[in-house]
Amino acid sequence: MSLLEIFRTAFESLTTNKLRTLLTMLGIVIGVAAVVILLAMGEGVQLYIDKQFAGFGSNLITITPNLKVPDARLTMDDSRAIADKANVPNVKRVVPSVGGELKISANGNSISRNINGVTPDNFSMRNIGLIQGSSFTNSDVENRNRVAVLGYKVAQDLFPDQVALGQNILIDSLPARVVGVTEKKGSQGPSTSTDDMIFVPITVAQEKLLANRPGGVKSVSSITVEAESAATSSRAVNDIAKTLRGRHNLLAGQTDDFQVLDQASLLSSLSSIINILQIFLALIGAIALLVGGIGIMNIMIVNVTERTREIGVRKAIGADPATIRLQFLIEAIVVTCLAGVLGIVLSWLCVVITNSVQTTFTPVIQLDAVILAFGVSVFIGVVFGLYPAIRASNMEPVEALRYE
Amino acid sequence: MIEILNITKSFKMGENVLTVLHGVDLTIKAGEYVAIIGPSGSGKSTLMNVIGCLDKPTTGHYRLNQQDVSQLSEKELARQRNKNIGFVFQRFNLLGKISAQRNVELPAQYAGMSLSQRRMLSQRAMEAVGLGDRLDHRPLELSGGQQQRVAIARALVNRPNILLADEPTGALDSKTGKEIMDLFESLQVQNPEMTIILVTHDHDVAARAKRVVSIRDGLIASDITN
Numbered sequence: 001m002s003l004l005e006i007f008r009t010a011f012e013s014l015t016t017n018k019l020r021t022l023l024t025m026l027g028i029v030i031g032v033a034a035v036v037i038l039l040a041m042g043e044g045v046q047l048y049i050d051k052q053f054a055g056f057g058s059n060l061i062t063i064t065p066n067l068k069v070p071d072a073r074l075t076m077d078d079s080r081a082i083a084d085k086a087n088v089p090n091v092k093r094v095v096p097s098v099g100g101e102l103k104i105s106a107n108g109n110s111i112s113r114n115i116n117g118v119t120p121d122n123f124s125m126r127n128i129g130l131i132q133g134s135s136f137t138n139s140d141v142e143n144r145n146r147v148a149v150l151g152y153k154v155a156q157d158l159f160p161d162q163v164a165l166g167q168n169i170l171i172d173s174l175p176a177r178v179v180g181v182t183e184k185k186g187s188q189g190p191s192t193s194t195d196d197m198i199f200v201p202i203t204v205a206q207e208k209l210l211a212n213r214p215g216g217v218k219s220v221s222s223i224t225v226e227a228e229s230a231a232t233s234s235r236a237v238n239d240i241a242k243t244l245r246g247r248h249n250l251l252a253g254q255t256d257d258f259q260v261l262d263q264a265s266l267l268s269s270l271s272s273i274i275n276i277l278q279i280f281l282a283l284i285g286a287i288a289l290l291v292g293g294i295g296i297m298n299i300m301i302v303n304v305t306e307r308t309r310e311i312g313v314r315k316a317i318g319a320d321p322a323t324i325r326l327q328f329l330i331e332a333i334v335v336t337c338l339a340g341v342l343g344i345v346l347s348w349l350c351v352v353i354t355n356s357v358q359t360t361f362t363p364v365i366q367l368d369a370v371i372l373a374f375g376v377s378v379f380i381g382v383v384f385g386l387y388p389a390i391r392a393s394n395m396e397p398v399e400a401l402r403y404e
Numbered sequence: 405m406i407e408i409l410n411i412t413k414s415f416k417m418g419e420n421v422l423t424v425l426h427g428v429d430l431t432i433k434a435g436e437y438v439a440i441i442g443p444s445g446s447g448k449s450t451l452m453n454v455i456g457c458l459d460k461p462t463t464g465h466y467r468l469n470q471q472d473v474s475q476l477s478e479k480e481l482a483r484q485r486n487k488n489i490g491f492v493f494q495r496f497n498l499l500g501k502i503s504a505q506r507n508v509e510l511p512a513q514y515a516g517m518s519l520s521q522r523r524m525l526s527q528r529a530m531e532a533v534g535l536g537d538r539l540d541h542r543p544l545e546l547s548g549g550q551q552q553r554v555a556i557a558r559a560l561v562n563r564p565n566i567l568l569a570d571e572p573t574g575a576l577d578s579k580t581g582k583e584i585m586d587l588f589e590s591l592q593v594q595n596p597e598m599t600i601i602l603v604t605h606d607h608d609v610a611a612r613a614k615r616v617v618s619i620r621d622g623l624i625a626s627d628i629t630n
């Protein structure tokens with residue numbers, strides 16, 4: 001019998017036994033889909049984290065008061081000391097900030113938003129572009145001018161049908177003029193998006209808007225430092241700590257009354273967490289594939305036992321062992337490949353659906369995962385298809401016919 | 405032409421060896437119509453399986469059309485079964501998931517015939533057994549007698565020169581059994597070169613054959629030609 005005819009027979013056998021075929025495929029479909037989806041999710045998490053950090057600008061170091069130490073506080077003078085190259089040689093920019101949530105009203109609308117008192121460097125340091133107007137200036141900071149830069153969404157919420165630039169708003173009870181509107185940044189993960197913030201000169205926030213905060217009028221909530229490069233970031237962290245310890249008169253052995261968090265080390269510790277996560281996901285996928293493989297094996301073996309009489313009949317009417325073997329092998333290959341493709345399609349559908357209902361987290365199908373899952377399942381299918389095929393082809397026709 | 409010389413057949417049953425055929429000699433010429441009778445367990449089916457190349461004898465010689473079967477490989481045996489022998493079983497042994505015509509087509513497919521050729525041959529064989537209007541029925545959608553006719557059509561499709569039937573009427577009522585026997589005889593009238601060998605318990609069935617071979621305990625007890 002020609003190869004084409006054997007193929008035809010294999011297909012006939014698969015299509016006339018749809019349930020059996022389906023059950024065989026199920027294990028592979030699930031195994032392949034599981035591996036591909038899990039690894040796509042792992043990649044999605046990685047990308048998500050990368051995006052978060054890219055949005056912040058790199059080489060950033062954040063200093064906050066250590067809440068565990070009573071009366072810990074940071075001041076504008078601390079900020080100036082860090083900005084001094086004599087203290088921290090690798091410093092590029094320093095932005096102190098004071099933040100808090102306040103009511104903002106304008107144009108008959110009233111909303112509650114995060115107010116950020118900052119210096120003008122804030123915008124360049126964090127890559128926040130402006131779509132209207134411009135940032136406030138250092139002289140605005142010195143002169144305590146009541147000006148504000150609105151986040152993209154804040155501007156839309158307050159002034160849905162008007163240009164926000166030049167409008168007067170009321171922050172708490174303090175009137176201020178809008179001098180700029182930021183570009184749209186979209187979601188930035190766990191931290192509040194700049195779209196939802198309002199920026200004012202730090203002096204205005206310190207003295208007028210948030211004067212009653214615990215640290216007192218002179219204090220700042222945090223200081224953000226940009227190091228010259230990612231490579232010098234850890235040295236800058238050390239210099240900052242030394243500078244602050246000196247300024248705060250901390251003795252050796254006394255704990256820091258501030259916390260320094262640099263993005264580089266945060267990123268690397270996050271990366272190692274993600275790596276573990278990905279290994280974990282791959283492991284779950286491998287288990288799914290193994291379970292799928294065992295399912296295939298069972299069905300294939302039951303299949304041949306169940307089809308012993310059929311094999312006997314085929315042999316009795318003239319099928320030679322090689323033909324029987326090839327038929328069973330082709331059946332196994334066709335079923336597993338088809339199931340592998342279905343599994344890939346299924347995982348693709350899942351990923352497409354996930355990406356269409358939300359945008360924060362984007363799983364990405366990995367080609368190596370596809371190849372791996374497909375290869376492994378086809379291998380299992382062929383191996384466990386071949387074993388029964390060989391058993392079938394070696395059976396004595398008389399015995400096979402006697403089989404109940 | 406079937407020449408069987410001093411054939412024995414034993415089965416290993418764990419430690420024991422069970423000898424079923426104890427030295428059978430039998431010669432059947434082309435075109436004969438032979439009935440094999442004998443008590444249950446006497447070795448009739450075992451002998452038929454040897455004749456049909458489904459099983460090899462333990463000792464002795466079997467020459468089929470001047471060819472020594474014991475020398476043939478698995479593949480060549482398969483070819484013999486496919487080309488020269490048509491087997492009809494007591495239990496029909498049709499494949500349940502495919503149509504009657506597809507069942508009949510199978511031997512032609514294993515013989516390497518093209519799709520159109522085997523379609524034509526299988527249809528002709530189905531017509532020859534009176535089932536030209538049941539081509540697309542699945543075996544289970546047919547009566548017992550009809551299923552056996554399909555099995556006969558399958559046995560005939562490659563125009564074998566030997567038709568072997570092991571209790572072909574055993575699973576059928578007497579009226580249907582008679583119809584199957586009528587069919588066998590009409591087939592031989594159409595093709596006088598074809599040898600028919602059938603195993604039966606039924607003496608009425610055996611009486612229709614020209615030659616009756618009786619087997620007892622693995623030996624030929626009598627061989628009568630009427």
Ligand SMILES: Nc1ncnc2c1ncn2[C@@H]1O[C@H](COP(=O)(O)OP(=O)(O)OP(=O)(O)O)[C@@H](O)[C@H]1O
Pocket residue numbers: 415416417422424442443444445446447448449450451
């Ligand atoms: N594969 C086998 N293994 C072991 N013993 C077997 C095998 N095939 C047949 N036998 C034994 O050989 C003996 C003859 O069996 P066989 O089927 O040839 O009898 P039979 O004459 O056809 O009987 P029946 O009329 O009941 O069909 C029986 O005792 C049976 O148990």
Ligand SMILES: [Mg+2]
Pocket residue numbers: 448449450570
């Ligand atoms: Mg028998």
